[in-house]
Amino acid sequence: MADNDPKSPNDRIHDRIMEHEYDGIQEYDNPMPRWWLLTFGGTVIFAGLYLLNIGPVGNGKGRVADYEASMKAFDDAHPAAVGGPSIEKLMAMVKDHEAVDEGKEVFTKNCVACHGPDGGGLIGPNLTDNYWIHGAALDSVYLTVTNGVIEKGMPPWGKVLKPKDVERVVAYVTTLRGTHPANPKAPQGVPVQP
Numbered sequence: 001m002a003d004n005d006p007k008s009p010n011d012r013i014h015d016r017i018m019e020h021e022y023d024g025i026q027e028y029d030n031p032m033p034r035w036w037l038l039t040f041g042g043t044v045i046f047a048g049l050y051l052l053n054i055g056p057v058g059n060g061k062g063r064v065a066d067y068e069a070s071m072k073a074f075d076d077a078h079p080a081a082v083g084g085p086s087i088e089k090l091m092a093m094v095k096d097h098e099a100v101d102e103g104k105e106v107f108t109k110n111c112v113a114c115h116g117p118d119g120g121g122l123i124g125p126n127l128t129d130n131y132w133i134h135g136a137a138l139d140s141v142y143l144t145v146t147n148g149v150i151e152k153g154m155p156p157w158g159k160v161l162k163p164k165d166v167e168r169v170v171a172y173v174t175t176l177r178g179t180h181p182a183n184p185k186a187p188q189g190v191p192v193q194p
């Protein structure tokens with residue numbers, strides 16, 4: 001074969017046919033291209049370095065510690081209900097039209113899917129009547145909205161919304177009581193003072 005002849009101008013050192021032959025099939029001794037070898041070597045080195053960052057094996061913090069650190073950073077940025085706003089502050093917000101309007105926006109974005117566009121209730125309870133599962137007082141509503149009722153499907157909004165938005169939406173929810181929604185859901189919970 002001309003290609004295999006060292007004197008041929010076509011000779012390329014990579015294209016030597018190998019000695020062995022199986023079922024009449026021969027192969028060239030082609031090395032992998034350089035870019036491929038470099039990429040491959042790179043992944044091997046990367047894997048080694050990556051391993052060093054894993055749990056008890058290497059000197060990195062590890063997945064679990066990384067996860068906990070992220071969660072802690074998140075919790076620090078979204079403080080829980082403890083030490084929430086005073087009742088006086090929430091009461092003042094209920095009377096503050098601007099705050100209530102902003103609360104309505106928060107409600108429209110986050111709550112209507114479960115409580116209905118006018119708070120009349122869908123999956124979640126009617127927020128306009130005088131029957132409440134977790135209490136109708138401002139601080140009770142604030143706690144319910146902040147911590148949610150996870151096992152019943154009410155999300156903990158303190159982890160999602162800005163603290164200010166939680167306060168505003170609580171103020172808005174309070175203004176819903178006594179309104180007359182189009183399709184009110186049947187009362188749930190215990191009666192409270194109107």
Ligand code: HEC
Pocket residue numbers: 106107110111112113114115123124125127131132133134135141144145149152153154155157169170173188189
């Ligand atoms: C994924 C559905 C869902 C969304 C979204 C949702 N809720 Fe709820 N909510 C519920 C359910 C279900 C309950 C009833 C919990 C129970 O039965 O203990 C509830 C209960 C409540 C209660 C207590 C009612 C009572 O009778 O004590 C308030 C207040 C409330 N939600 C406010 C809100 C606000 C404000 C938002 C938006 C920021 C919101 N919810 C978004 C499902 C939802």
